[in-house]
Amino acid sequence: MELEAVTEAVEARRDELTDLARDIWEHPQTAFEETYAADRLIGVLAERGFDVEVGVGDVETGFVARYGEGDPVVGTMGEFDALPGLSQRAGGTREPIEEGGNGHGCGHNLFGVGSLGAVLAVADAIDAGVEGSVVYVGTPAEEAGSGKTYMARAGAFDDVDAVVSWHPGWYNAPTKGSCLAVDSYEVTVRGESSHAAASPEAGRSALDGLQLLNTAVEYMREHVPDPVRLHYVITRGGDAANVVPPEATGEYLVRAPSRDLVEEVSDWFENATAGAALMADVDVEVTQTSGIYGVRPNETLGDAIRSTMAELGSFSVDDPIADELKASLGDVSDQIAELPEEYRDRAAENAYFTEPIDALDAGETGSYSTDSGDVSQLVPLGRMTTATWPAGTPPHSWQAVAASGSTGTEGMLYAAKTIGGTLLRLLTDEELRAEAVAEFEERGGADYESPMPDDADPYELLGVERPDFEPSVDVERTPAGTADDD
Numbered sequence: 304m305e306l307e308a309v310t311e312a313v314e315a316r317r318d319e320l321t322d323l324a325r326d327i328w329e330h331p332q333t334a335f336e337e338t339y340a341a342d343r344l345i346g347v348l349a350e351r352g353f354d355v356e357v358g359v360g361d362v363e364t365g366f367v368a369r370y371g372e373g374d375p376v377v378g379t380m381g382e383f384d385a386l387p388g389l390s391q392r393a394g395g396t397r398e399p400i401e402e403g404g405n406g407h408g409c410g411h412n413l414f415g416v417g418s419l420g421a422v423l424a425v426a427d428a429i430d431a432g433v434e435g436s437v438v439y440v441g442t443p444a445e446e447a448g449s450g451k452t453y454m455a456r457a458g459a460f461d462d463v464d465a466v467v468s469w470h471p472g473w474y475n476a477p478t479k480g481s482c483l484a485v486d487s488y489e490v491t492v493r494g495e496s497s498h499a500a501a502s503p504e505a506g507r508s509a510l511d512g513l514q515l516l517n518t519a520v521e522y523m524r525e526h527v528p529d530p531v532r533l534h535y536v537i538t539r540g541g542d543a544a545n546v547v548p549p550e551a552t553g554e555y556l557v558r559a560p561s562r563d564l565v566e567e568v569s570d571w572f573e574n575a576t577a578g579a580a581l582m583a584d585v586d587v588e589v590t591q592t593s594g595i596y597g598v599r600p601n602e603t604l605g606d607a608i609r610s611t612m613a614e615l616g617s618f619s620v621d622d623p624i625a626d627e628l629k630a631s632l633g634d635v636s637d638q639i640a641e642l643p644e645e646y647r648d649r650a651a652e653n654a655y656f657t658e659p660i661d662a663l664d665a666g667e668t669g670s671y672s673t674d675s676g677d678v679s680q681l682v683p684l685g686r687m688t689t690a691t692w693p694a695g696t697p698p699h700s701w702q703a704v705a706a707s708g709s710t711g712t713e714g715m716l717y718a719a720k721t722i723g724g725t726l727l728r729l730l731t732d733e734e735l736r737a738e739a740v741a742e743f744e745e746r747g748g749a750d751y752e753s754p755m756p757d758d759a760d761p762y763e764l765l766g767v768e769r770p771d772f773e774p775s776v777d778v779e780r781t782p783a784g785t786a787d788d789d
């Protein structure tokens with residue numbers, strides 16, 4: 304009964320939500336610069352009567368929108384940042400709209416709007432007498448910059464009882480697994496330039512320092528526990544081979560299933576930077592550019608999502624673009640092999656695979672990282688994916704961009720219904736809420752301390768200019784530097 308009301312509320316807004324997703328897709332902006340998407344989403348929420356606060360966590364395009372009075376409080380998140388270099392038209396063949404331009408290769412245009420559809424439906428239910436509140440947390444900069452970290456530590460999730468969120472994908476299922484925590488570093492090495500042939504003794508090579516550090520990282524790799532991943536690139540090595548490089552820079556990542564292990568390996572890495580500096584007789588400066596937790600799973604919420612999907616059933620996508628996109632992917636049997644055997648033929652034969660299935664990753668730690676990890680340390684977090692893309696489509700591909708701007712909206716509406724239905728159940732089912740909280744406590748409870756230094760400036764660290772963001776509608780603003788850290 305409840306789910307029926309949610310389905311109707313989403314269907315009533317089908318055109319509005321579809322147009323909005325397309326509009327954001329047509330204005331792709333990357334991490335921390337997503338003023339267009341944030342403004343459009345805030346506009347709809349404010350018009351519907353949500354109280355909106357922008358600039359949360361000192362992130363200009365981060366916002367929290369709230370509807371209803373008092374407890375319980377349930378919430379969802381909306382991402383809306385695009386990726387650089389992935390410009391692509393909404394058609395079945397590879398063709399950028401603007402060579403080298405941005406594109407929604409992770410479907411975050413659908414992500415933000417699908418979550419919006421969910422909270423609008425829950426707001427209708429609250430109007431009809433359901434007790435409690437619903438919160439939409441607009442979280443910028445997922446692809447780079449870890450926007451949620453800054454919002455989480457500023458208290459954006461503090462009074463929320465449970466969060467249900469999603470990500471575009473190519474099948475409908477809850478996500479029950481964990482993933483890796485990560486620390487990122489930028490290392491700048493400074494030496495002394497000189498003529499590489501005439502006066503090498505006068506020089507100290509910054510590149511040598513960096514290469515010694517990379518050698519240390521290679522040796523570390525053998526002696527860290529198996530799930531630890533260490534990655535690096537040299538972003539600047541020098542300008543000319545006949546000049547001893549005075550400055551060199553590199554980027555480093557340390558990933559592990561737990562924060563403790565990340566921090567242990569990070570300490571070792573920082574010691575290695577000091578060692579490299581001594582060996583090459585150069586100066587080394589290390590800046591931590593991000594630090595996030597792995598996801599703490601919540602199977603109770605995963606099961607609730609699964610049963611909502613079971614009630615909704617599947618949906619169909621009927622568009623020649625879908626068939627062209629599927630064909631363009633070529634052989635996707637490896638991806639489809641992730642599915643239980645009984646579904647593989649259907650996923651191989653049809654453009655879209657839309658039957659809801661059980662989580663594919665229960666009990667596993669995925670080899671990826673997301674800033675949703677921080678949220679999952681603060682509040683029970685249910686996660687899911689829906690079939691917004693043809694079966695087997697990899698994220699960050701041109702096909703993902705094309706589908707996110709065309710046939711992906713059916714999967715987005717399905718996400719809106721699933722999240723809306725699950726949030727409504729959480730509002731009305733005290734037992735389910737208690738169970739989700741009990742599992743959260745069992746897995747460690749709220750024990751969150753942001754790994755990022757207090758004075759870390761997200762814009763400076765990512766190297767983007769702080770946008771001058773003034774939403775078109777009148778909303779509350781968090782004054783800069785007054786993050787609520789109680």
Ligand SMILES: [Zn+2]
Nearest residue numbers: 409411445470
């Ligand atoms: Zn994504």
